[in-house]
Amino acid sequence: MMSGLKILLQQKKAVAGLIIIVALCLMALFAPIIAPGAPSARVGRSHQPPTVEHVFGTTKMGRDVYTQFVWGSRTSLAVGFATGIAITVIGTAIGLIAGYAGGRTDAALDLATNAVLVIPNIPLLILLASFAGTVGPLAIMAIIALTSWPWGARMTRSQTMALRNRDFVTAARMIGEPAWRVLFVELLPNLLPLIGINLVGSIIYAVVAQTTLEYLGFGDPLQVTWGTMLYNAQNSSAIILGAWWDIGAPAAGIALIGLGLALVNFTFDEIANPQLRSGPALTRWLRLNRQRNRSLGGA
Amino acid sequence: MYISSRRLGVYAVALGFAIVMNFTVPRLMPGSPVDAMIAQLGPRATPAAVEAIKARFGAVEAPLAAQFLDYLKGLATLDLGVSVKYYPQTVTEVLARSTLWTLFLVVTAITFSLVVGTLLGAIAAWRRGGRFDTVVSPFSVVMIAVPPVIIALTTLFVFGVALRWFPVGYAYDPSLDPGLNFTFAGSVFYHAILPVLTLSPYLIGEFQTTMRSSMISVLGEDYVTMGRAKGLTAATVMLGYGARNAMLPVLTNLALMLGAVFGGSIVTEIVFNYPGLGLTLFTASVARDYPVIQGQLLLMTLATLGANLLVDIIYGVIDPRLKDGSA
Numbered sequence: 001m002m003s004g005l006k007i008l009l010q011q012k013k014a015v016a017g018l019i020i021i022v023a024l025c026l027m028a029l030f031a032p033i034i035a036p037g038a039p040s041a042r043v044g045r046s047h048q049p050p051t052v053e054h055v056f057g058t059t060k061m062g063r064d065v066y067t068q069f070v071w072g073s074r075t076s077l078a079v080g081f082a083t084g085i086a087i088t089v090i091g092t093a094i095g096l097i098a099g100y101a102g103g104r105t106d107a108a109l110d111l112a113t114n115a116v117l118v119i120p121n122i123p124l125l126i127l128l129a130s131f132a133g134t135v136g137p138l139a140i141m142a143i144i145a146l147t148s149w150p151w152g153a154r155m156t157r158s159q160t161m162a163l164r165n166r167d168f169v170t171a172a173r174m175i176g177e178p179a180w181r182v183l184f185v186e187l188l189p190n191l192l193p194l195i196g197i198n199l200v201g202s203i204i205y206a207v208v209a210q211t212t213l214e215y216l217g218f219g220d221p222l223q224v225t226w227g228t229m230l231y232n233a234q235n236s237s238a239i240i241l242g243a244w245w246d247i248g249a250p251a252a253g254i255a256l257i258g259l260g261l262a263l264v265n266f267t268f269d270e271i272a273n274p275q276l277r278s279g280p281a282l283t284r285w286l287r288l289n290r291q292r293n294r295s296l297g298g299a
Numbered sequence: 300m301y302i303s304s305r306r307l308g309v310y311a312v313a314l315g316f317a318i319v320m321n322f323t324v325p326r327l328m329p330g331s332p333v334d335a336m337i338a339q340l341g342p343r344a345t346p347a348a349v350e351a352i353k354a355r356f357g358a359v360e361a362p363l364a365a366q367f368l369d370y371l372k373g374l375a376t377l378d379l380g381v382s383v384k385y386y387p388q389t390v391t392e393v394l395a396r397s398t399l400w401t402l403f404l405v406v407t408a409i410t411f412s413l414v415v416g417t418l419l420g421a422i423a424a425w426r427r428g429g430r431f432d433t434v435v436s437p438f439s440v441v442m443i444a445v446p447p448v449i450i451a452l453t454t455l456f457v458f459g460v461a462l463r464w465f466p467v468g469y470a471y472d473p474s475l476d477p478g479l480n481f482t483f484a485g486s487v488f489y490h491a492i493l494p495v496l497t498l499s500p501y502l503i504g505e506f507q508t509t510m511r512s513s514m515i516s517v518l519g520e521d522y523v524t525m526g527r528a529k530g531l532t533a534a535t536v537m538l539g540y541g542a543r544n545a546m547l548p549v550l551t552n553l554a555l556m557l558g559a560v561f562g563g564s565i566v567t568e569i570v571f572n573y574p575g576l577g578l579t580l581f582t583a584s585v586a587r588d589y590p591v592i593q594g595q596l597l598l599m600t601l602a603t604l605g606a607n608l609l610v611d612i613i614y615g616v617i618d619p620r621l622k623d624g625s626a
Contacts, residue, residue, distance in 0.1 A: 003461050013437055087343070115313035116556065118607055120563030120599040123580065127596050132585045208446040212566055215448050216581060230448060239456050240467075247456070251449045258444035266440045 017263025084203030093154025099160025143149035412502030420510025442504030
């Protein structure tokens with residue numbers, strides 16, 4: 001685990017990604033300090049461009065975009081992270097059980113996984129959301145989590161199947177360890193890099209899906225989130241009127257969190273699958289190789 | 300031609316799941332969607348229309364099993380019910396209008412991205428760790444993580460509103476009459492450029508990433524060394540020996556991504572006011588036109604399943620090893 005963290009911190013991309021994520025989380029956490037005032041208060045004229053007083057400008061309703069941006073990050077990030085965790089837990093549990101149990105349990109779970117995987121997610125989300133009417137963050141979370149676990153389940157299942165017949169697992173079974181102990185103490189630690197990839201990917205997906213649903217108007221329009229900010233901006237035709245700041249702020253926030261997570265995931269991928277590496281390790285090896293060739297050529 | 304019965308089983312379950320969702324969700328939800336829909340119909344609510352809506356959404360005195368059977372019978376005869384917003388048009392008519400536009404958009408974007416993405420992936424793998432790889436590969440991963448909403452709004456603002464290079468709505472110039480002539484075809488392409496450019500970054504990112512990792516393992520194979528040893532040009536070895544064999548995982552990934560592509564096209568069509576299935580779905584969801592929303596889910600599920608089946612068939616042709624049932 002320590003060595004994994006060490007590799008992670010050696011990678012410039014991962015560090016850059018982590019810095020972005022931590023900065024955004026800190027902003028959400030300290031929202032009352034860095035952006036005092038209610039995000040839905042009318043503080044200026046309609047669609048004012050950025051000025052010293054309103055650094056990100058104002059919305060059609062005369063609300064301060066900066067305050068909304070800072071406060072909106074709270075729900076957007078919280079729902080994104082919580083949903084990502086929920087997706088990962090469901091996917092990992094189903095994949096572990098299917099891969100370890102084998103036989104009929106596996107056949108049934110694998111069938112369900114593949115079936116949910118091929119059903120287009122967003123139309124399904126829209127069907128559920130439109131019948132539920134306007135939905136709060138919790139309902140959005142539940143809807144996303146219940147429709148998007150199959151990716152993780154598939155990855156975890158195949159990795160578990162590869163590990164299942166290793167000697168250490170057989171040994172643990174032989175000395176009579178109960179199934180839950182084999183699963184959680186023997187197998188789970190070996191799946192950590194995979195779970196990491198799954199978690200980061202799921203958070204990215206959750207942020208995207210949540211934004212999409214809210215942008216389409218299925219969120220609670222009174223809640224200030226990056227998604228509902230986009231929805232309100234779209235409804236007040238901010239883009240056509242040239243009020244780019246109204247759309248730009250939430251869009252930048254979502255793009256930034258996506259960038260941060262993607263950078264971390266790229267490194268996770270390389271840790272789990274060293275073949276893909278192109279970072280320091282490979283560069284060092286290439287340099288070494290070149291020097292060796294040169295010295296050979298010189299000799 | 301070979302398709303495993305297991306895959307067919309998966310598709311059957313997926314279709315069944317979509318149908319059961321369509322059937323149960325309106326019946327489980329609190330409040331009555333039926334009343335809302337009848338209210339929405341207003342003066343057009345003839346007894347026949349009310350009856351049709353009631354039967355479809357379970358506001359009738361019949362056991363659930365009988366209702367479900369009726370529902371299945373309706374589906375089998377392609378009767379998806381009537382649209383509430385466009386009554387008396389049926390759902391099938393409403394969907395038929397927009398399907399072609401979405402198909403055009405999605406197929407163009409996939410073809411374009413497949414060529415660009417696999418090429419970028421192949422080159423990145425060929426020069427792994429080089430300057431090209433260290434710039435393009437992380438960029439692809441980032442492209443996957445940026446939501447289509449953001450890309451759509453950005454391209455709309457930059458190229459549509461600020462620079463005014465491209466139109467910001469509709470599938471063709473409304474002043475033209477649809478017909479098979481160059482002016483019309485040109486207008487269709489001109490209007491499709493921004494939506495296609497919006498759909499592509501995600502696809503290119505996915506194709507590039509998959510291609511790169513698949514190509515890296517292929518390049519380690521003996522036949523690639525053999526190709527080099529024969530003194531073939533780098534391009535021949537890279538494309539004819541490496542890329543050709545590395546394409547298989549990309550195809551699998553393409554089948555799995557279709558759902559996400561449809562999701563992306565929904566958002567893109569809404570932002571660019573493009574008259575495809577996504578825009579229809581959006582107007583339907585705003586008007587709470589449940590029959591259309593349901594028909595949409597079924598249609599998109601069927602399309603995804605059909606495309607998966609097609610990929611399975613192509614796979615069997617490209618990779619004869621699959622016929623042994625070993626994979």
